[in-house]
Amino acid sequence: MAAVNVGRRRKLRINARTRVVVSSMSTLTRIKLHFSETFATLLSPFTLLSWAVCIVVAVLAGPFGTYAGMNLQTRLVYWLVIVTIAIVIGHAARAAAVALIGPRRPILFDLVAATLVVIFLSPVIRIVRGVTEPSLDGLSLISIGLNTFVIAAGVFVLRRQSGLEQPGSYWVKPTEPEAPVPRLCRRLSDEFQGEILRLSASDHFVEVTTVNGVETLRMRLADAIDEMDPTHGYCVHRSHWVAHSAVVGIERENSHKLFVKLSNGDELPVSRKYRPNLVNAGLID
Incomplete structure (x- = not known):
């Protein structure tokens, strides 16, 4: 039985699709992460x-007097x-802009990124x-900077409009009112924002699994569940809570051991104490 539990825990860890990042990590660590990505x-x-x-185009066209x-x-x-x-x-x-600005302000993001390119590239060009x-005499660093800014800004705009940078537009008009977002989402880093699939307690931390990865927050599981309102979900174990929309099936190992399967591939044990929650929801007989 102990071997089975260990195997399940290993499987759960393997199925987590991305890195676990502690929200209290230093700014320097975040910058290193963004640069690496x-x-x-x-x-x-x-x-x-x-x-x-x-x-090839620059050599053949010879812009800027070259x-x-x-x-x-x-x-x-x-x-x-x-x-x-x-x-x-x-x-x-771009990495610096992600770390300093984040993806939620695309205009400021692209302006900062283009400005950083000007600051570091213009002296190199000169x-x-x-x-x-x-x-060549009289080559002004200011004129180089202006030309560099126009080109750099154009590149970042093109990246965004072509979908290489998200959001893909500077002005997004919602077609319908946005659904209420759980308060817990306010604690998540920008890169992990998205639909929350499950919460899992680990010592004094809570692992928050979203469609974009797993982030670890320093808080109690009970408090995290309270901040999930109005998202509908169930406690399936003393250490696990799952969102109703994330459940795709139930795996029955035997008459006594059940596991709930989530849309991201995770499988969580269902304890006897919390099994009635799934019975009342019609997920198991």
């Missing part, structure tokens, strides 16, 4: 294709360096341009 796409096929296309002031080989080196550094800085700017074209 953002830079995971740095070598994605889409990013590499964009990198190659931008270099066609007249540089030969083909110099333009190739110049734009290879600039586009590569710009993509790295763009990823860093230095590289001076090295590849020493005879």
Whole structure:
């Protein structure tokens, strides 16, 4: 029996689809997490294709006077360096904007990200341009910054409108009144906002499982359940509460052991004390 319980606990941990993050984590830890997630796409096929296309177009078109002031080989080196550094800085700017602003304010998010690109990329452009074209005089850092801002802002707007950044619009008009949100959602980080599937007690913490992952909050299970109103759900165990909408089935191991199956694949034990809750709901006979 003990072996079965251990196996079930392991299965539950494996079925949790994403990382558990303690809400009291430091700002530095959150920033590191956002940077790690953002830079995971740095070598994605889409990013590499964009990198190659931008270099080819820039070398052939020679914008900002590079066609007249540089030969083909110099333009190739110049734009290879600039586009590569710009993509790295763009990823860093996006990660910083996620950590500082969050996804709920898209206009401010894109403005901050574009401004960060200007701050760090403009000096690089000025230095590289001076090295590849020493005879060029009067290249203003301000003019470089303005051009960089226009391009960076355009890239972030394009990402949002094409669905690569959420929300995909700056002005979202709700077609119908939003459903009441449980008070517990206010405690969740932006990346874990979404429909809550279950609550599980672990020592002095509560694991809140949403459709976007699992976050751990320092609070009592009873208080967390109280903050789930008006979401309808059931206690199935002294350590577990599930939302009614998340239940997809019941697994019966034997006449005495039941497990409730959730839409994300988790399976939670149903104790004898709380079985009447599911009987009254018509989920089990």
